[in-house]
Amino acid sequence: MHSNFSYPSRRGFLRMSGAGFGHLALTGLLGSLAKTAAAADLNTNNPLAPKRPPLPAKAKRIIFLFMEGAMSTVDTFEYKPELQRRDGKPGPGGGTITASKFQFKQYGQSGAWFSELLPHIAGHADEYCFLRGLYTDTPAHPQAVVQLHTGSANASLTRPSMGSWLLYGLGTENQNLPGYIVINPPVSFGGAANYGSAFLPAYYQGTAITDKGVMPNIQASTSRGLERQQIDLIQDLNREVAAAPGAPEAVEGIIKSYELGFRMQDSVPELLDISKEPQHVLDAYGVKPGIEGSFARQCLMARRLSEAGVRFVEIRQPGWDHHTNLHNGLIEETRRVDQPTAALLADLKQRGLLDETLVLFGSEFGRLPTSQGADGRDHNITGYAMFLAGAGVKKGYSHGNTDELGMAAVDGRMHINDLHATLLGLMGIDHERLTYRYAGRDFRLTDVAGVVQRDVFA
The missing domain is CATH 3.40.720.10 (Alkaline Phosphatase, subunit A)
Incomplete structure (x- = not known):
């Protein structure tokens, strides 16, 4: 874990951190966990494949x-x-x-x-x-x-x-x-x-x-290093949930959505820079x-x-x-x-x-x-x-x-x-x-x- 962080409650941390697309994805996806029966046919390893x-x-x-x-x-x-x-x-x-x-x-x-x-x-x-x-x-x-x-x-x-x-x-x-x-x-x-x-x-x-x-869901004031630390912390918490007995399979999808969100911050801004045309x-x-x-x-x-x-x-x-x-x-x-x-x-x-x-x-x-x-x-x-x-x-x-x-x-x-x-x-x-x-x-x-x-x- 990361010693430079203090650990508030899981809900409190997520509310404060706003870790880019990861936060956006998690808040919505956690609300969908109760619907695991409906989501049983999803490819939770890579639902966007x-x-x-x-x-x-x-x-x-x-x-x-x-x-x-x-x-x-x-x-x-x-x-x-x-x-x-x-x-x-x-x-x-x-x-x-x-x-x-x-x-x-x-x-x-x-x-x-x-x-x-x-x-x-x-x-x-x-x-x-x-x-x-x-x-x-x-x-x-x-x-x-x-x-x-x-x-x-x-x-x-x-x-x-x-x-x-x-x-x-x-x-x-x-x-x-x-x-x-x-x-x-x-x-x-x-x-x-x-x-x-x-x-x-x-x-x-x-x-x-x-x-x-501009991607409004990304906090421009958050450094890439700090954001990586935030996501790593949330991912650690998610993996604890995923490892628990009876954990919904959709948690794996949450973990992957965080990583996609982080990767997007490298690829999307360059793609949207039309000044290079x-x-x-x-x-x-x-x-x-x-x-x-x-x-x-x-x-x-x-x-x-x-x-x-x-x-x-x-x-x-x-x-x-x-x-x-x-x-x-x-x-x-x-x-x-x-x-x-x-x-x-x-x-x-x-x-x-x-x-x-x-x-x-x-x-x-x-x-x-x-x-x-x-x-x-x-x-x-x-x-x-x-x-x-x-x-x-x-x-x-x-x-x-x-x-x-x-x-x-x-x-x-x-x-x-x-x-x-x-x-x-x-x-x-x-x-x-x-x-x-x-x-x-x-x-x-x-x-x-x-x-x-x-x-x-x-």
Whole structure:
């Protein structure tokens, strides 16, 4: 043992030490020990080891570009001629139909429509598989964001996030990196629930970082030597528990999660140092200081993380909640995401990564075709769009559609559960068989619903 430490209680020590990822992992994992029967099928020696997909996999990893706040798709990539023609007339169910102020035109051989707001993204029109018939259950941002990330808006029981389910089902390709990383995750709208593991073991939760590569769970003031001593002490205590008669096998997983957390502090900061990228790459993404360059930095970091084998990366651009200031707000937000998104797709393709990486772009719901106030649109949960690109999906393809105004999904309707089932299917996982027993029942990402939309599969 280490003579330069005094020994408070185990609980007191853990509360004070905050030993980086080890502390984070332990606090969650100790809470899961009572569920050892449910965890009996886990590989506790290495629960994050890569696993063979049970079905033929079309993609190895996912990058999710989350436009938080509900992007207006009828102003960006959902062209509705009837919306333009009926500008100023009464809308179905009330309100005034409001045409988009932006010019649309078609791109590529597919003839996909994009507004003038997204010229760079439009340049990849023939790569996209549009999901145009999406709908969800609640018009409130907090519940809808959580449902998009976990499959459920039920506030009484937090569910594991889709990245956690994916990591649970497939493990990670790089044992020195977390398999699930979120950059600039939501601090509201559900906060950590959007990347948490809930009742899954804590080593399946997302690792949160900033767009500057800072890992908030690591205490920068703690020297590496002192932190190593802290972890060694905790590991000694854990091994005592593991050696006791009847000790849960999951304690071995706790021990390994500490070591992973310590190793990550060497590998992750270097990986996230985008300053070492060639200038032409930085210019292509539009990397610049401050908030204007935040999304560009995230996109470049997402490419580096995916290239290194991270299974699920989520990046985020807030600011799309345009109940007012719709026109100028869309100009501002699209300026921040258009070039970096296109650069990410081009970079992945140039490196041969797009054929094995699935990219998802979208929001928790959409915006109505009617006006709200002088210059705004209210929430629309009955019909909106996202798009996919990359591994396993048809290129230059549209699945489903909304009505002539963009009000409601009428064809190829996809609930969020269907979206999750389809994403898992593209990764080689049967969403009905990816389950975890908790509180006496089997849970899954898609709950008791979800239909795989195989029409989008290449």
